[in-house]
Amino acid sequence: MKVCIVGASGKLGRYMVQHALDRGHEVVGVCRERSVKKLDEFKQRITIVPGATNDRDVIKKAVEGCDGVLTVLVPWGVQQYSSGTAQGVLDYARPDARLVFSCGWHITRDGQDVYSRKFLWTVLIVGWIARLLRLVELDDQVEACRRIFASDTRWTVVRGSDLEEGESQGLPVWSQHVGDPILASNITRRVDFALFMVAALENDDLVHEAPAIVSCKSPSAIAHAS
Numbered sequence: 056m057k058v059c060i061v062g063a064s065g066k067l068g069r070y071m072v073q074h075a076l077d078r079g080h081e082v083v084g085v086c087r088e089r090s091v092k093k094l095d096e097f098k099q100r101i102t103i104v105p106g107a108t109n110d111r112d113v114i115k116k117a118v119e120g121c122d123g124v125l126t127v128l129v130p131w132g133v134q135q136y137s138s139g140t141a142q143g144v145l146d147y148a149r150p151d152a153r154l155v156f157s158c159g160w161h162i163t164r165d166g167q168d169v170y171s172r173k174f175l176w177t178v179l180i181v182g183w184i185a186r187l188l189r190l191v192e193l194d195d196q197v198e199a200c201r202r203i204f205a206s207d208t209r210w211t212v213v214r215g216s217d218l219e220e221g222e223s224q225g226l227p228v229w230s231q232h233v234g235d236p237i238l239a240s241n242i243t244r245r246v247d248f249a250l251f252m253v254a255a256l257e258n259d260d261l262v263h264e265a266p267a268i269v270s271c272k273s274p275s276a277i278a279h280a281s
């Protein structure tokens with residue numbers, strides 16, 4: 056497959072580049088001009104399109120001819136970074152391309168997710184402070200996902216739990232709703248979040264799903280398996 060990775064220079068993005076190359080995919084990476092050097096380890100093996108990910112011309116050029124697009128949705132700044140990025144991908148990717156987007160558990164598709172009070176307070180307080188400082192616009196990530204859910208493209212929105220670094224533990228398990236017992240441990244290795252994103256490109260069962268993921272080695276996943 057020819058795969059575009061939007062947000063390739065970030066932590067999640069670089070893991071996705073590695074997994075995609077490991078699977079033999081041809082990779083086109085998009086990242087901000089100032090971050091191109093963060094992709095030095097891959098520079099002989101991937102094509103890099105520098106530029107802001109919410110720049111429609113940048114996205115149009117990067118996704119041309121791609122069979123799949125992996126997009127790191129981040130709500131940075133107050134300039135519709137998430138929704139602008141998502142809209143560019145929805146508009147310019149090939150109609151039959153597999154589109155896989157990342158976000159956190161706070162995104163809900165059908166309102167059936169059940170959140171703990173601690174989780175809701177954290178999202179509320181962090182979101183409020185970040186908006187006050189004009190650092191992050193969580194509402195815009197919500198808007199980005201609303202547009203994805205409404206689109207008739209072949210999308211998947213992968214909702215990550217809390218993340219940690221460390222060696223891969225294998226492909227995470229998933230469930231449709233936060234609050235499902237299998238997800239209770241709320242922890243995934245970042246390298247495996249990336250693995251799930253890349254594997255989703257070739258898993259049509261995930262088309263039009265918003266899987267909430269958790270490590271397959273976490274206590275809640277093990278308890279569920281047994």
Ligand SMILES: NC(=O)c1ccc[n+]([C@@H]2O[C@H](COP(=O)([O-])OP(=O)(O)OC[C@H]3O[C@@H](n4cnc5c(N)ncnc54)[C@H](OP(=O)(O)O)[C@@H]3O)[C@@H](O)[C@H]2O)c1
Pocket residue numbers: 061062063064065066067068086087089090093127128129131132136157158159160214215216217218245
């Ligand atoms: N962190 C968590 O605990 C957590 C939990 C659940 C889900 N998630 C989801 O995981 C994904 C990535 O999370 P991550 O923590 O692993 O982050 P990450 O991989 O470091 O990705 C951050 C991305 O944001 C870009 N970025 C950083 N500052 C920016 C700015 N001021 N303006 C524009 N772009 C900027 C980075 O690009 P540069 O390389 O150019 O800086 C990079 O592409 C997101 O979709 C997030 O919602 C995260």
